[in-house]
Each structure stands twice: as structure tokens, then as C-alpha cells.
Amino acid sequence: MPYLTDQDHRVIPGQVKEDQVTSYIEKHTSQLPSSFYLGVAGISVAASLVLKLTGRDRDAQFVGQWVAPFLLFGIYNKLVKQHGSDAQVHDRSGEQALRAA
Numbered sequence: 140m141p142y143l144t145d146q147d148h149r150v151i152p153g154q155v156k157e158d159q160v161t162s163y164i165e166k167h168t169s170q171l172p173s174s175f176y177l178g179v180a181g182i183s184v185a186a187s188l189v190l191k192l193t194g195r196d197r198d199a200q201f202v203g204q205w206v207a208p209f210l211l212f213g214i215y216n217k218l219v220k221q222h223g224s225d226a227q228v229h230d231r232s233g234e235q236a237l238r239a240a
Contacts, residue, residue, distance in 0.1 A: 165219045176213030180206045
């Protein structure tokens with residue numbers, strides 16, 4: 140693995156840790172299944188369509204713009220579940236589990 144130079148500004152896993160607020164939010168939101176975010180995005184699409192059909196165009200646009208953030212929250216949720224918020228902390232827990240076995 141090549142070593143980082145003074146001109147290379149990439150962050151390597153474990154170099155920077157998340158704060159407690161981020162950890163708290165991730166701990167609680169990760170308890171929701173990923174399908175929740177997909178479902179809420181689908182409901183937003185349906186609600187936007189109903190609003191559009193009833194002639195409430197501005198409301199339909201407003202609700203329709205919720206779809207992308209819900210899908211992004213779902214992706215973020217999935218990443219936190221798979222990798223954790225801090226790679227170094229995640230790696231240590233994996234090592235402890237292997238030692239306990």
C-alpha cells in the first residue's frame with residue numbers, strides 16, 4: 140500500500156472519528172429497517188400523484204421532492220449498518236468477536 144504524501148489529502152479509515160451526536164443518531168436510526176425508507180419514498184410518490192390529480196400542483200411538487208432524501212437516508216442507513224460510523228471502532232469490535240470465539 141503506498142504511503143500518503145504531503146500532497147495526498149485522503150482520509151484513511153480510523154483517522155477521523157465521528158462525534159457523539161452522529162453516533163447517537165446512527166444508533167437510533169439504524170434500528171429502522173431499510174425497507175422503511177423505501178416505503179416512505181413510495182408513499183411520497185403516491186401522495187404526490189394524488190395531489191397532482193386533485194389540482195394541488197404546488198403541494199404535489201413539495202411532497203414529490205421528499206422522495207430523493209428518503210432514498211438517500213435509506214442508503215446512509217444501510218451503509219451505517221454494514222460498515223459502522225467509524226471504521227476503526229468497527230474493526231476493533233470484529234477483532235474482539237474473533238478473540239471471544
